[in-house]
Amino acid sequence: MASAPPQANCDRCRAPLVADAAYCDNCGERTRKARRLVRLAVRVELLFIALVVVLVGAFAAIYYLQK
Numbered sequence: 001m002a003s004a005p006p007q008a009n010c011d012r013c014r015a016p017l018v019a020d021a022a023y024c025d026n027c028g029e030r031t032r033k034a035r036r037l038v039r040l041a042v043r044v045e046l047l048f049i050a051l052v053v054v055l056v057g058a059f060a061a062i063y064y065l066q067k
């Protein structure tokens, strides 16, 4: 994984962050680490949706071909 140093200050208000915090205590801005996790979660979700679409399409094709 990337070895970026942990984020010490909020990107928006520059307030010091608690170690491993997901949100800034001062303004509520998401930390870089939390944003990365959200992007990863969105990617996994899109992959899952694509998988479901492919499966539904495959079953529909099988059903159509069996008639």
Ligand SMILES: [Zn+2]
Residues within 6 Å of the ligand: 010, 011, 012, 013, 014, 015, 024, 025, 026, 027, 028, 029
């Ligand atoms: Zn902040």
